[in-house]
Amino acid sequence: MHGDLKRGVLPGGPDTTVTQPGAEPRPAAGTPKAVGIVWALLGLNTLGSAGAKTIVPLPRSLIQMVTMGALVAAFALALALNRRLRIRPSAFVFLLTLLLVPSVISSVNLEVGFGALFRCARFALFVGTLWLLTRWWDGSLTFVRHHIRMYFAVLGSAAVGLVISPGAAMPETYGGRLVGALWPLTPPQIGQYAAVITGLTVLLVVGRRTTRGSAAMVIVPSLVLLALTHTRTATVGLLIGLVLAIGSLVLTSAAARRFFSWAVVVSVVAAVGFASALQAWFLRGQSKEYFTSLTGRAKVWDALLAAPRTTSEQVFGMGLGDKSFGGLPIDNSWLAAYHEQGLIGVTIVAAMLIVLTGVALLRPPSLPRACAIFLISYVGISSYTEAGLGDASAYLLHLALAASLLAAPAAAEPLSTATPLTTPAVPRRRIPRWARR
Template sequence: MLLLSWGALFFNVLTPSGGMIVPIPHAVSQALAQGALILAIVLALMVNPRLVIRSSTFLVLVSLMAVLALMVGLYSPFPVSSTYRAVRLAGFVACLWLLSPWWGRSDMAILRVHRVCLWGALVSVVAGAALAPGAAFGTTGRLSGVIWAMPAPQVAHYAAVLLGTSAILWMCRVIGGRHAMVAIGLGAAVLIGTHTRTALVGTILGLAIASASLFLGHARVRRTTLWTIVLGAGAGALFAPQIVIWAARGQSAQEASQFTGRTKVWDASLQEDRPLVTKMLGSGLSNKSFNGLPIDSNWIATYLDLGWAGIVVQVTFILLLVVMAVTHVRGVRRALALFLIVYCITASITETGTGDASTYLLDLTVVAALLVPEPGRRLR
């Protein structure tokens, strides 16, 4: 039942964008994704009928962000859509509270169900690429989901998290070699196919920091790190031209420096004249666009939606997770948390997520679930 509830939450943030090989009208697919939140709450109530919750400063801060979104949405220039998004965020957070009794368990239940959802998403992407390769690689040659429409950056996110968590679990001997080989191979192939540079950088940085936290206590980590450096240096020397072509994605140096034109949208949105109240509290949750163009930056989008207050709340709960991870006992939980935190921070530069119901918020919830003490240990 926990898997079903978390899976419904995961499906809720898979809002389709683009075409699918199955001719489902966009309105229907959008209703299915957004309606999954109600199913997730119902399933969470079934698995937790006594409404038991664990205290969590992280969820308190996320709840504060949802309350801020509700308050601002009522006075937003687009009150109906903004309030609807705020209510959706509030329901999303309420479901996370209902699932909080499963935090801190020795079997890492929240991480396990999250990884099952990642497997499902990536299997659907690979199946879509096998059935309709032209459609799957139709967006400038970047792999995207076509059985259920998922843009390339979103697919890269799932691949990166599955790859990184699988590598850490294998290094800590939590999963076997075959399981890890399949997961890492699938994640790496999909990540390369999406041509998403931010996801690749976030994966490398996250794994480097997670491995550093395990370096002294795990011989497998030391051996893996050494071989990764040697093989990475060799591959970089042999395939340097191909790597440059992959990273360039057919863009000029100027386009790459502007993050594929994103900086133009960022500059225009920041230079817009806004009242002081709007600067402080934002104008309500939006579709994360400015003048019809995607913002593609978590911090710019948060500033526009929730103002400086929203940025302060988000920075606070991310810093809280960082402090919890740094002060946590050395081991697999700490390494997984560090990887996810570093990845989310890196990806937030060119993607939106932590200011709304999203997979990024689920990732950070997994971090919080990994870092809290076991329920029985707290009672003792």
């Protein structure tokens, strides 16, 4: 599958040097392969430890040890790869760093427990690793391919669990929706990963950066798993994200125009011929009243907003927690940020999305820009029914990928003329014929 998804090596050298007059530019080295390992370790850290019961019971403490160990390993490996601490300016990572301020201020209150400070340390390591990785953010598709491979491996574990034990992979406690039977993954998680790599792979096909056969091996199983999760947010985010991303290429890409036309035809046929089946899948057997209340989320949101808070709690929040209120999940990134990081946290999260959107709109049409638009729009849509924009999560990793795609290509490292690598060859003196006798 991955034979055609090899990354293209583009310039990614240091960005702080200036070519001196008379100096020849030194060819920039490509992104080290170990950077993909760092990215995969960050993804492993964001998988979480809460979810369905697995075939082989895994203690939550063991899962937390693995995920936290993955983050520490990611930071250590990134530091080893970037020993000179060369970083590139990034407004997105800078805003993430600012988000640490209200997180720490609200978490130092020991009434919320030491868990909040531990989450702050985890968030700081996550942000620090991203800073170290910015050295290789050059607007290429390198990290897109790392992203696809990483989450395809996660989906592979869910598929293997489904084959081994269908009952454990689709338990009645989750309404028969697909969960992780080998690793505790929830249906929204699996749906999110499937939707994201499906969208990115479709864009690679449209941009002719991979073959159709290779892409089909990613897209088809991912869509099957997405359908088995019955995740509405991921499905809507995938469709709207692809419309916006491919729409950004329509004026400059004939392949995008053809794909867009075929997608419209297929959508109309599916809406007419399979309307009842699509409606049944979308409702998941729920009543329309339960559906309009967002499966009970609205009650939690109303209770959270109605809860009394001091001025300090309104400004800085209650401290980093498990994204729940009253023992129930908040399932909204904005309310979760308000609850844990206050109004300052909500403002910074909004600034992150606004900055990324603004930069994407200012960039000329290109495939990396289209991938960034897809990721930003998907995360923006998912933020309404999923939490994660205020802490280390897969959603922040999606936005970090978008930031890497919107980064300007790095400058080539200059070759100093003062210390030549080789001694210039001395031209041989030609001897006249009469002198050779």
